[in-house]
Amino acid sequence: MAKISALEGPMSFSVETLREAGLRPTRQRISLAKLLFDGVDRHVTAEALHAEAQAAGIRVSLATIYNTLHQFTEVGLLRQVVVDGARTYFDTNIDDHHHFYFEDEGDLVDIPGDSIVVSGLPNVPAGTTQSRVEVVVRVKGRRRS
Amino acid sequence: MAKISALEGPMSFSVETLREAGLRPTRQRISLAKLLFDGVDRHVTAEALHAEAQAAGIRVSLATIYNTLHQFTEVGLLRQVVVDGARTYFDTNIDDHHHFYFEDEGDLVDIPGDSIVVSGLPNVPAGTTQSRVEVVVRVKGRRRS
DNA sequence: TCAATTATTTAGAACGGTTCTAAGGTGAAA
């Protein structure tokens, strides 16, 4: 109880964020939040986050990874991105922005929000509301590094 | 190229186009092509096309539906659209265009190609080539009919 | 503090769309 503060890292995330979202700050959620919100925008799949947690010595089941990713998405801490039918990506950048998707590598990269402008958007049909506009720039080939 | 079936009879489309694409004009492929390229742009899932074929009295297995949809996609007769992690949509409209996706109904609708303009696209990383830009306008709620 | 209460985690089973397998069927060249 008194040691929770020792788990908090140097970044902006705090256990208060979880409490405010109505989520109990459990060991698993705190550890995963630390991995995810380390200050750098990230795109993760459930499997990838699970592997990363294992490697970091965090004991957490795959079911909890899925639960946590969905709960974080529900409370607006993450955003789900669909670019590949085979798996689901979660993005720690929840601001308006778009993506490069590297088809050959299955890798997703942010395009800064103010660079792309979409104009000429039609009105949505009566009875519906626009929830968001997604632009994916699909890219083939291997990046030079 | 996109609207051949609207200009020619469905029979000549099927056989000629399949031959040119290097695909044998089998009973199954011809029947499915007739369903798909009837002159109206369509978005189908494998399961939906299978059900439609059954209803039309066409004997074809689900495996063949999948094979055929992929082969048609490879030769440029169809385009694959990813909007929902749970299933794959195939679009008979292969021209440049974008989509409305009705999240509550799982339904995909074309937005005419010339209405939306995307500007400010960044250059793709060195070593890669842009394969396509996809815009999906996600919509919530139920359309009034 | 320490039950009592409630939320969370978990292993493993189940699920659903898609792909694979290997055996039989079919189209086309000669």
Added chain:
DNA sequence: TTTCACCTTAGAACCGTTCTAAATAATTGA
């Protein structure tokens, strides 16, 4: 026709994801 490469098929396998129900952990209240 014969031949053979291509195609179709049923059913099994696959794989990411969700579900289940039992164990565990966080919180509440006295």
